[in-house]
Amino acid sequence: MSADVELQNVSVTFGSFYAAKNVSVKIKQGEFFSFLGPSGCGKTTLLRAISGFLDPSEGKVLIGGQDMAGIGPNKRPTSLIFQNLALFPLMSVADNIAFSLEVRGVSKIKRRERADELLELIALSGQGDKKVHELSGGQRQRVAIARALAIEPEVLLLDEPLSALDLKLRQKMRTELRAIQKRVGITFIYITHDQGEALTMSDRVAVMNEGELEQVGLCDDVYDFPNTPFVATFVGENNAFYSKVISSDGETVKVESEGNVFIAKAGKIDEQNKHTFNKGDEVIMFIRPESIFINNQNNKLDNNFVAKLNTIEFEGNLKNIYLSINPNMNVRFSVPNAVDTSDLSQNKNVELTFSSEKAVVLPKGSLAVD
Amino acid sequence: MNYFFNKNGPLISTYFIIAIVFWLVFLIIIPQLYMLDLSFRPNLPPLLRGGPDDVHTLEHYKYFIFGSATSEDPYNYVDLGVFFNTFTTAIFVTILNLCFCYPIAFFMAKVATPKTSRLLIVSLIIPFWINELLRSFALRIIFAGEGVINNILVGTGLIDTGINFIAADIALYTGLTYAYILLMIFPLYNAIESLDTNQLEAAKDLGSSTFRTHWRIVIPHAKAGIASGCTMVFMLTAGALATPVVLSSPNTYWFTQLIYQWFNMNDNWSRGSAYSILLLTISVIFVLLMMRIFKVKIGEIVR
Known part of the structure; x- marks a missing residue:
């Protein structure tokens, strides 16, 4: 029973x-x-x-x-x-x-x-x-x-x-x-x-x-598909890009953050409905560390940005790589341990890429790690 | 020993050792051994002590069982009766005390908020700032023929004539129970308090009734505290003097009163010692019995 x-x-x-x-x-x-x-x-x-x-x-x-x-x-x-x-x-x-x-x-x-x-x-x-x-x-x-x-x-x-x-x-x-x-x-x-x-x-x-x-x-x-910034950051790891909306067509949103322009999916309110965004809205774009890759000829995706390498942290199966876009804006991504990172040295600028399919835009709200 | 001296310094170490040796030897071992020895000696006038008549004898123990040689009775019914009565009453008072204190201890340990429970502890302790003798007299006033309780009962028309609480020994039982209540509550409280509250909830969640939760979970957990409280209350009740003197009915004698008489009124220290040894023996037997019943070790009881 x-x-x-x-x-x-x-x-x-x-x-x-x-x-x-x-x-x-x-x-x-x-x-x-x-x-x-x-x-x-x-x-x-x-x-x-x-x-x-x-x-x-x-x-x-x-x-x-x-x-x-x-x-x-x-x-x-x-x-x-x-x-x-x-x-x-x-x-x-x-x-x-x-x-x-x-x-x-x-x-x-x-x-x-x-x-x-x-x-x-x-x-x-x-x-x-x-x-x-x-x-x-x-x-x-x-x-x-x-x-x-x-x-x-x-x-x-x-x-x-x-x-x-x-x-x-x-x-x-x-x-x-x-x-x-x-x-x-x-x-x-x-x-x-x-x-x-x-x-x-x-x-x-x-x-x-x-x-x-x-x-x-x-x-x-x-x-x-986290519904709120809290869920996005509490469940799993996430990078939060505080941004402003440039344009939105309901499905995808174009945002600007610290000089970079990104395309991302609009986040959901619940299982059926999506958030709607207007130009100038203050939002957060979330992209998970495992969805960011080092940009090379083979895997160029629709979002690109450059960041300066700070440290590489060894976690066993993964390596966590910490970078900063500028002094106020840090970003982290992770690669499997098997990936060779010997050519990444500190303070080197790294070109990174991620897919708009993996990025989610949500209205501003409190994060789990605040 | 060297380690002890190095750790505490010569002054403090010496003080500790002297204090402990003094306490053990002079306050415990020598008086007890002296009393034990005295109980096996005849009651002689000071001049004859140490003389040829001062030999070991069982005369006082024989007297306790068979009575004086001049008596008609085959046994010393009076003293044996008092001894037996003291023993059974002390057990009764101990059980009464346990029944009374267990709910209070449980309430303080598991039900009440910390604030309420502190308040309860204080209100339990404060009456004990007053001397035992005075507390007994207060109870005598409350239980007297024209006392508070009788006045209330008669005044409200519940009864026509006052009840003689003192003759019925109700005052005595109440007084003895109340006298050592703290020595029951605190071991119980400590034992119950250490029980994980989740165990109570788990039992309840599994469908257990309140009674069964106590029977299967709380009491087994608290048995060392119960044994500890019971032995202390029993010993002190059996050895009480002030409360029985003030509150017992004229027909009830407490064994300690007999001991008191032998020592102070009849000037027979040997017989007093023999009676004291008997009281000590029964108390020790009771402790061993409690340990057997509750299957606890002596270390758990005194914890």
Whole structure:
């Protein structure tokens, strides 16, 4: 069984502070949905409103079409996985997993059967009698998932459960979480500040900032067609060119920035509509570091500019190259490590090029990195 | 030892060692050993002490069990009764104290805001700035035949004649429970406070009722604090003197009152020592029992 979750104009206030402001979103049945945002953006507040630990000050939470007002967390068809997992340290692994059955008066034998079944699901067969502290971080993670799944919830809520793991394990757990979600087929609502996690696992993401939804959409849509400057800079890396509109035909926009003229796509307002721009509008043009190339005869694209090289930063698979167009205007691009950069020396002027297809123009707004 | 001296300097090191040795040897070991030895010696006038009659004997312990040689009874029913009564009442008071303090401690640790909980702690502590004896007398006034409670009950017409709270030992139980409430609340508070609040939410999210969350999560987590609070309250209740003197009914004797009598009124220090050793023994047995029941180590209790 799986249920959809709908938030209708949900606001949560603490005094005069809005932790969540007028959030409306519909999460489909069986979907892996992520709320992505910086810490303090209100995503955990929303999760607590869905799980029932917190009542929205305004608006409604509907699960499976049913209004959840006045229904406590122990009566909702949701299970929550906590950031620190909150496994019960004094109980065995099997007792942890079967706790939700124990409180429902299921017999000891049945409980054990179900625990063993779930231990198999999370590839920990035969470890039911261990104590929680005898398991590794990744194993605990899986036990927390099994414990949450034991009563077959319709919606599983996950509050940054991977944040305590180290990088390798986190990457492995992403794949596993996704696989578990496919196997059990229930709705997963995932909270994270890590865009990598959100983009790799989710069907759709909602980007949040200061209690409000900035954009809801498919992962590649959010990455390729950000609706706001915040989304453009929070999800992935981006270069922001503060510019003025020269002309616009609805689809493409010609802008001027620090003496350079660029052509770019007009950004979207939502999934259907695009922003309209008029001559002289103050805008930001965004171009991602991986979409900028060194200009040579083979790959001349429709936008070109020159910048002076500052530093080359080695990141393993990538090299990040920092340049400045002028003292106020920096730009960064990245090339795969395999690309030879030995002819780039400091203070050398480099000719760069990018496609107008990859550049997005949005009205001026606050960036994630400000 | 060298390291200790180098780290703290000769002056402070010497002071530490003298203070600790003095405390251990003079305040704990010697008095206890002296009392233990005295309990096995006859009660002799000062002139005969150290003489040929001053031999080790079980006479005081025998007296506790069988009574005086001149008595008709086969056993010392009075003293055994008082001992047993003190023991059971102390256990009862300990349980009462635990039941009373657990919700308060839980409320302060997990429900109240930090500000409310600080306020509560202060209001719990302030009454204890007043001497134990005075607090007992205050309770005596409250519980007296013409006391506050009876006046209210009679005044509102709930009862016709005043209840004798003191004869029913209600005043005594209340006084003893109240006397050591802090020693129960603070270990409980510390233990519950250290529980990750997410565990409570996780249990609730998994469908657990409040009672079951406490039974399966909070109490197992807090058991060291419970054992610690119970042992302290039990020992102090069993060893209390002022509160029973002021609040017990004329028919109720507390074991410490017997000890007091042997020492001060009958001038029989040997027998007083023997009785003190008995009280100490039962207290130690109780601690060991608590450790066994709650499956905690002594290190966890005193933490």
